[in-house]
Amino acid sequence: GNGKFAEWKMTGRDKIDFYPDVYVGRLACRNSYEVEKIVQKIITYETTTYGKDWFKKMVGIGGDTFPDPSDPYYDGELSILESKDYMEEVGVETTTLFTSDNTLTGPDDIINAVSQGCGWLNFEGHGNPMSWANHPPYDGDTWIGIDVTNFHKFSNTGMYPVCMIGGCHNSQFNVSILNLLKFGEIKDIYYKSEWSPESFGWWIVRMADKGAIASIGNTGLGYGAIGDNDDDGIPDTLEFYGGFIDGEFFRVYAEEGKDILGETHGTTLTNYIMKFPPMNDQIDAKTVEEWVLLGDPSLKIGGYPS
Template sequence: YVMLVGGRHGGIGTEKWWCPVRYTHLDDGSHWEASYISDLYYADIYKYDNGNATFDDWDSNGNGIFAEWKMTGRDKMDFYPDVYIGRLACRNSYEAQKMVEKIITYETTTYGQDWFKKMVGIGGDTFPDQSDPYYDGELSILESKDYMEEVGIETTTLFTSDNTLTGPDDIINAVSQGCGFLNFEGHGNPMSWANHPPYDGDTWIGIDVMDFHKFSNTGMYPVCMIGGCHNSQFNVSILNLLKFGEIKDIYYKSEWSPESFGWWIVRMADKGAIASIGNTGLGYGAIGDNNDDGIPDTLQFYGGFIDGEFFRVYAEEGKDILGETYGTTLTNYIMKFPPMEDQIDAKTVEEWVLLGDPSLKIGGYPS
């Protein structure tokens, strides 16, 4: 297990980091970003070259541009995590101290508690389309619900389709009652998460970081899955507002958030989550049933698959050390969808980051 400790601590023209980050250079043609953070770089140590294990530096062409995938060429990478990695993106010693206390509290007091046997799942119609009969986010929640029921964990669903999700207070109230797992499936940015009512792409219902202070789940911290774009983009900073030449773009993308959604919900003292998993960049999902196999594509590909696979690995493979659950999920995805064969599969695994202690015992230890 390898835990990286340290986030961004300032810098305007050049970011400053307590613990370094690696930016990939995969350009997906979205015109949103051509680079994003990937902690998978630190976990993928080796690759096999003609049967021999060699160091995988994610720069196979030696041009100094890491994890490159552009029209002009690409780096050949292994992707498989060789160690179980996680990061505490702490920006100061106070956050670090509070995270240590929170992790110790979790591992020594959670075991056997009734609240741990609950999950809160939040979703809606992620890609509203009259030709698509599926409410993608809700289907993802229902899939994770089925897996967790296998190990005795009950799920409270908050859905836009049945009006159990009408605003942030619904989320605050459900989480504050205590839950061992928290699953968001929808859309996001560094500051907020939301989803749509059925077939209504103009309406957004969700929660943002300014609501987090309302959580009152002291001592009852869930492992949090965040399906959405950029929720775990932990390089954001309010200092980005000083980049005057880019201010319009920065404001629109919420890159001026003091801290990212995925880290903020974890680092809060005495409330929030114990760890989160989410995307540092633009996330992807599938819609409809284009392969005509009777299974919604949202569950079979990209973000919908990898998020659901985490819960399957926990429930069916019995992986209850957080980093191992996370790392096994990545490995299973890479085996099923070789990233060097598809640019979006590569991005899906590169950007999926664990913000938490990889050695954490999910559910805690017996006293």
């Protein structure tokens, strides 16, 4: 071997099965202060969430992810509606923030909805390490969303959602403001927002007394499908790649009853691998590899009864 895990080249590829043997999550703390605050946040969640009305609420945020004139679907909004349908099976009510009906017009709409309390938070759109956004219908030039500089406005103390982030690079590793010192790469680093002090996916979790209890997102470029190219009457955005795996997480919780966070995450990965064998398609392989949990895998979703 050459020390490169899961290498995929024209001349050959490493053979791996991708199935999760253990449930893995990361608490990407950089100092003892962050450790102390996130541990206290987890304890608070598991001991106070059970039976609370706010846990039975979800905020779903989306738009027209791929505003192709030939595509009749608002991809991000469809993904939110799919998760809404699954969560209704277990009594969760969803507040939707959509670009198509002007309920999503900027970051304050997201801040206000989350600050009222929710047990679930679902973003479906585009991203980078610093921000998430989506488009109004058929308007690829307009971006509406939120970035890490807005996070301090959250005021949802004691009401921490499990957060799904559909978008590219939102949970990217090794981002740091110190990347600005790499002068030879400065244009690329600045454009890609790799100078964010911490990634979007971790920042929303590690905040003390606000934000999310855990997040799931992509460490790299995410993938989606548009249209209905297989002519089965189901939008391809729900059937393949990131659109499928994000929706499958909510189905696994609602229909398979997996309520330990790492098991919910791991079962979703297993189901994806069974449906789309990663060794047959490079994009399926990457979809599985980059979809990471930033949180405690032993977390009891919804907390324990006292």
